[in-house]
Every structure is written in structure tokens, then in C-alpha cells.
Amino acid sequence: MNGTWVVFRREVGQYFASPIAYLIAAALLLVTGLYFNADLTFSVGTKPAEPALIPLLLSFAMVFCAPLLTMRLLAEERREGTLELLLTAPVSDGAIVLGKFLSAWFYYTILLALTFIYQIILVSITQPDMGHTMAAYIGIWLYGGATLAVGILFSAITENQIVAAFLSIALLFILWMGELIGQIITNLELAEVVRQLTLIGHFTSSFAVGLIRAEDIAYYAGITALMLFIAIRVVESNRWR
Amino acid sequence: MIDVQNLSKTYGTFAAVDRLSFKAEAGEVVGLLGPNGAGKTTTMRMLTGFMPPSAGSARIAGYDILNDSLEVRRRVGYLPERVPVYPDMTVQGYIQFWANLRGVRDARRQTERVLESVHLLERRKTLIRNLSKGMRQRLGLAQALVHDPPVVILDEPTIGIDPQQVIEVRQSVRALGEKHTVLFSTHILSEAEQVCDRVIIINHGRILAQGTPATLRQQLQPGDHLYVQISGASSAAGQRLLAEIEGVQQVQPQGIGFHVRAAVRANLRGDIAQRVVQAGYQLEELRPVAMTLEDIFLDLLGREEGA
Ligand SMILES: Nc1ncnc2c1ncn2[C@@H]1O[C@H](COP(=O)(O)OP(=O)(O)OP(=O)(O)O)[C@@H](O)[C@H]1O
Ligand SMILES: [Mg+2]
Numbered sequence: 001m002n003g004t005w006v007v008f009r010r011e012v013g014q015y016f017a018s019p020i021a022y023l024i025a026a027a028l029l030l031v032t033g034l035y036f037n038a039d040l041t042f043s044v045g046t047k048p049a050e051p052a053l054i055p056l057l058l059s060f061a062m063v064f065c066a067p068l069l070t071m072r073l074l075a076e077e078r079r080e081g082t083l084e085l086l087l088t089a090p091v092s093d094g095a096i097v098l099g100k101f102l103s104a105w106f107y108y109t110i111l112l113a114l115t116f117i118y119q120i121i122l123v124s125i126t127q128p129d130m131g132h133t134m135a136a137y138i139g140i141w142l143y144g145g146a147t148l149a150v151g152i153l154f155s156a157i158t159e160n161q162i163v164a165a166f167l168s169i170a171l172l173f174i175l176w177m178g179e180l181i182g183q184i185i186t187n188l189e190l191a192e193v194v195r196q197l198t199l200i201g202h203f204t205s206s207f208a209v210g211l212i213r214a215e216d217i218a219y220y221a222g223i224t225a226l227m228l229f230i231a232i233r234v235v236e237s238n239r240w241r
Numbered sequence: 242m243i244d245v246q247n248l249s250k251t252y253g254t255f256a257a258v259d260r261l262s263f264k265a266e267a268g269e270v271v272g273l274l275g276p277n278g279a280g281k282t283t284t285m286r287m288l289t290g291f292m293p294p295s296a297g298s299a300r301i302a303g304y305d306i307l308n309d310s311l312e313v314r315r316r317v318g319y320l321p322e323r324v325p326v327y328p329d330m331t332v333q334g335y336i337q338f339w340a341n342l343r344g345v346r347d348a349r350r351q352t353e354r355v356l357e358s359v360h361l362l363e364r365r366k367t368l369i370r371n372l373s374k375g376m377r378q379r380l381g382l383a384q385a386l387v388h389d390p391p392v393v394i395l396d397e398p399t400i401g402i403d404p405q406q407v408i409e410v411r412q413s414v415r416a417l418g419e420k421h422t423v424l425f426s427t428h429i430l431s432e433a434e435q436v437c438d439r440v441i442i443i444n445h446g447r448i449l450a451q452g453t454p455a456t457l458r459q460q461l462q463p464g465d466h467l468y469v470q471i472s473g474a475s476s477a478a479g480q481r482l483l484a485e486i487e488g489v490q491q492v493q494p495q496g497i498g499f500h501v502r503a504a505v506r507a508n509l510r511g512d513i514a515q516r517v518v519q520a521g522y523q524l525e526e527l528r529p530v531a532m533t534l535e536d537i538f539l540d541l542l543g544r545e546e547g548a
Pocket of ligand 2: 281282283322396
């Protein structure tokens with residue numbers, strides 16, 4: 001446990017010293033701000049503001065942001081040789097991977113918290129459905145955790161950060177697009193199975209419409225756990241090379 | 242403190258380390274000496290718990306490197322060959338990170354203590370990316386010592402730094418022997434000779450010889466080596482005269498005298514003196530030539546390649 005905490009603290013420090021992390025934060029806030037503004041302008045007098053606007057935007061943005069936030073975490077340690085020191089420290093491989101994952105999730109949580117400013121603006125000018133919004137935020141928080149875990153896995157697989165980012169974007173994009181694939185499959189049951197496997201399939205029709213369902217939570221927790229488990233095995237395999 | 246038994250590592254069919262066995266007592270400074278590719282780094286990686294051995298075992302401070310890996314890692318300080326650093330951290334942040342990760346209780350104080358000892362305390366706020374190579378090497382050493390481990394393993398700690406710093410690093414390794422058991426690797430013989438209580442010479446993953454520098458020199462010196470200088474005889478005559486003496490294997494001109502290699506036997510020097518005088522020449526000088534470890538090492542490697 002100590003190991004996880006120490007690694008977590010170092011990585012959080014690195015996020016706040018990393019230009020990439022700030023760029024991603026700036027880009028996310030810019031894009032969400034523009035959309036929020038457009039939604040407000042457009043909604044005035046016609047329909048209520050979309051309660052899950054920001055989480056819906058993030059569900060796509062994380063396909064690119066999660067890999068960029070996580071690509072460094074293990075790939076760099078391997079390239080720089082510091083992994084050799086980490087793996088000879090008296091901590092388990094799991095503690096190292098977990099600490100890194102939690103630091104990424106923590107940084108993401110801060111980004112998410114920053115977007116709350118839009119909700120504060122909404123509350124001050126209208127009466128938004130806050131229950132709906134909160135459900136969507138909880139959903140995108142779990143969703144984000146799963147995408148970051150995918151990013152960590154690919155960061156463990158290669159020592160090249162660009163390759164790691166590229167591969168995780170590819171996988172996340174497939175998981176994201178899955179719903180579209182599901183839509184063109186004529187066999188209904190198969191289409192449903194495909195949908196159930198995708199990241200978006202557990203978000204748009206549940207959290208994003210204000211529903212919190214145990215099965216969706218289990219899905220994201222399961223994906224996260226599975227990705228971290230494989231990542232730990234991959235880190236362990238470094239010892240055999 | 243370190244007890245290695247038949248330690249082996251194979252990559253596919255290639256044996257990088259081949260049934261290595263040796264011991265190091267508490268407070269001993271042991272040098273692993275070998276040319277490039279001898280298996281030094283591989284051996285150290287197994288001892289530090291980075292990679293498991295393919296066969297054999299080793300105990301460090303009484304703990305098995307495979308079954309009690311975490312206990313071993315707690316008791317070992319390791320400086321890998323390519324000093325691994327986080328360029329974006331400060332000197333102090335870096336050392337404190339390793340102290341915390343290894344569960345050092347008073348991490349802040351220990352960090353300052355160890356930075357003081359490697360003369361980096363004034364630099365503690367500097368980003369590592371701005372350190373010179375020699376400073377980085379000392380930083381790596383500090384990292385290996387911050388948790389005050391009983392066993393310190395250093396992989397070629399003097400590589401790539403200037404001669405002044407090499408001397409300093411050697412002195413600090415030497416000084417470490419007062420409180421720690423030190424295993425360090427090098428391919429520089431004079432270094433092993435200066436720094437180590439005991440030297441283990443390896444090549445192709447196998448031990449060629451081990452012992453104190455002095456005993457190694459004695460044991461491995463094949464026969465007696467003498468320097469003989471004669472006046473009154475031509476060079477050729479002198480050489481012929483010496484070569485005829487019983488037990489002499491080789492006579493080579495060296496400077497104004499000769500380097501004589503002979504089998505070890507009683508009264509060799511007496512005989513040489515007598516023969517020279519009998520032939521009517523004068524013996525100007527007759528003294529033993531100590532082979533350096535360098536010669537022995539090259540000789541050993543040569544013999545191995547020949548075999
Ligand atoms: N991952 C690996 N896969 C295959 N062979 C390897 C691997 N790592 C090391 N080797 C081989 O094992 C042998 C021993 O390597 P090692 O790095 O232990 O040598 P060394 O004594 O440290 O040499 P140097 O002085 O160059 O550092 C070398 O022939 C090397 O090519
Ligand atoms: Mg080496």
C-alpha cells in the first residue's frame with residue numbers, strides 16, 4: 001500500500017509539471033466551453049439546456065485524451081531504465097501499476113471537477129435537472145477510469161510513447177465506435193451483444209439520460225480491473241526479458 | 242552476506258551466466274571483473290531481484306532471492322549500469338522518492354545525510370536534467386545508499402566520468418566497505434586491484450579465478466618471472482647462457498637485460514648467479530618481476546580463448 005501511495009504522489013507531481021497535461025486540460029476546457037456556449041445560445045427559448053452535455057462530449061474526447069494522459073506512465077520508465085530500479089524496490093508490481101493508474105484518474109477527476117463551472121453557470125441562470133447531470137458525471141468518471149486503464153496497458157506494452165498512444169487510441173476508438181457497428185448488424189441479438197461490449201453502450205442510454213444501473217458500473221469496473229490486471233502481467237514479463 | 246550457488250541465466254540456448262558460485266562476507270568489497278558481455282550485469286540483475294535466475298539460487302543477508310524477493314530488495318542498494326534518473330525531478334525529490342518507496346522512516350533527514358555524503362547537498366533544488374554526468378553518477382550512488390542497505394551492488398560505477406571523479410568514486414566505494422558489503426563490477430583491472438578485498442574474474446558467464454588481488458597474482462603467475470641483467474656478454478651470448486639453465490622456459494630481452502620465465506624450483510636464482518659468474522660475466526641485477534593483475538587477466542582470457 002505504501003508503494004502505491006509513493007508512486008501515486010510522484011506521478012501526480014509529474015502531471016502538474018507536465019506541459020502535455022496542461023495542454024490537454026486547456027484543450028478540454030476550450031472545447032467544452034465552446035460547446036456549452038453554443039448549447040446555451042441555441043437553447044434559449046427553444047429547449048432546456050442538455051444536462052449531460054459535458055459528459056457526452058468527454059465520452060468522445062477521452063478516446064484521444066486518455067492515451068495522451070497515460071502514454072508516459074510506464075513507457076518512459078522502460079525507456080529511461082528507471083523501471084529497473086522500480087522493479088528492484090521492495091514493492092509489488094501491482095502497487096506500481098495501481099499507483100500510476102490512480103494518479104491518472106486523479107488528474108482526470110480534477111479536470112472533470114473544473115467543468116463543474118458550467119453547471120454552476122447553469123444553476124445561476126435556469127433550473128437544470130441536477131440529478132440527471134450528476135448521474136452523467138458519475139458515468140463519465142467511471143468511463144474515464146476505464147479509458148485510462150486501457151492507456152496504461154498500452155504504455156506497459158511498448159517503450160515508445162507514440163506507439164503506446166497510437167495503439168490505445170485505436171482500441172478506444174473501436175470500443176467507442178462499437179455502437180455504430182451494432183447499429184448496422186441486422187441480427188438483433190448479435191447487435192445487442194456487440195453493444196453491451198462497447199464503452200459507449202453503457203453510457204449513452206443509461207448514465208447520459210440520468211440512469212445509474214449496477215450493470216453499467218460493473219462493466220466499467222470490470223474493464224478497468226481487466227486492463228490493470230493485464231498491465232501488471234506485462235510489467236512482470238519485463239523481468240523475463 | 243551474499244551467498245551465490247550455481248546461479249545461471251540462459252537466454253534461449255545462450256548461457257549468459259553459467260553456474261556461478263561465490264560468497265561475500267559482511268564488510269567485504271568484492272569485484273566482479275570481466276570483459277564486455279561476461280555476464281556481470283546479468284548476475285547483478287538476478288541478485289537484486291530484477292530478474293529470476295534460470296537455475297541455481299542465491300541468498301542475500303540470509304534471504305533467498307526467489308522466495309523472499311521483497312526482503313532481499315529491502316536490504317540491497319543497486320546502482321544499474323546506465324544510471325536511471327527522472328530528468329524532471331529535483332535532486333532532493335528524486336532521492337526522497339526512493340527513500341519513501343523503500344520505506345525509510347525519516348526520509349527527509351536520510352536524504353540530506355546521503356546527499357551530503359556525495360557532495361550534492363548544495364544542489365538539492367537543481368533539476369536532474371541540469372546535472373553533469375559525474376554528478377548524476379553520484380546521485381545514482383546516493384539513491385543506492387539512502388535506505389542504508391547492508392548490501393550495495395554497483396554496476397560499473399566509474400564508467401564515463403572524468404579521471405578525477407573516477408578516483409573519488411573509487412574512494413567512496415572503498416569507504417563503503419566499512420559499513421556495507423559491496424559487490425561491484427568493472428572491466429578495469431587496476432580498479433579491481435585498488436578497490437576490492439577480493440576479485441572474481443568471470444568470462445562467458447563462468448568464473449575463471451577468484452581471490453584477493455595478491456593471492457590471484459601468486460596463484461596465477463605461471464612459474465617464476467625474473468629480471469636479469471648481465472654485463473660483459475653480448476646480448477645473444479647472454480640469452481643463450483640463460484636459456485641453458487635448468488627450468489628456464491623463456492628468455493626475452495627487456496631493456497638492457499632479460500625477462501626470464503622459468504618453472505618454479507628451488508635455488509633457481511642461485512644457479513643463475515653461479516652460471517653467469519662461471520662464464521666470466523658479471524651479474525648486475527637479479528630480481529623477481531611481479532606480474533600485474535592486468536597481465537594475469539589477459540593471460541587467462543587468452544588461455545580461455547585458446548582452449
Ligand atoms: N535480454 C537479453 N537477451 C539475450 N541475450 C542477452 C540479454 N541480455 C544480455 N544478453 C547477453 O548476455 C551476455 C551477458 O551480458 P551482460 O550484460 O551481463 O554482460 P556484462 O558483463 O554486463 O557486459 P558489459 O561489460 O558490456 O556491461 C551478453 O552476451 C549479452 O549479449
Ligand atoms: Mg554490464
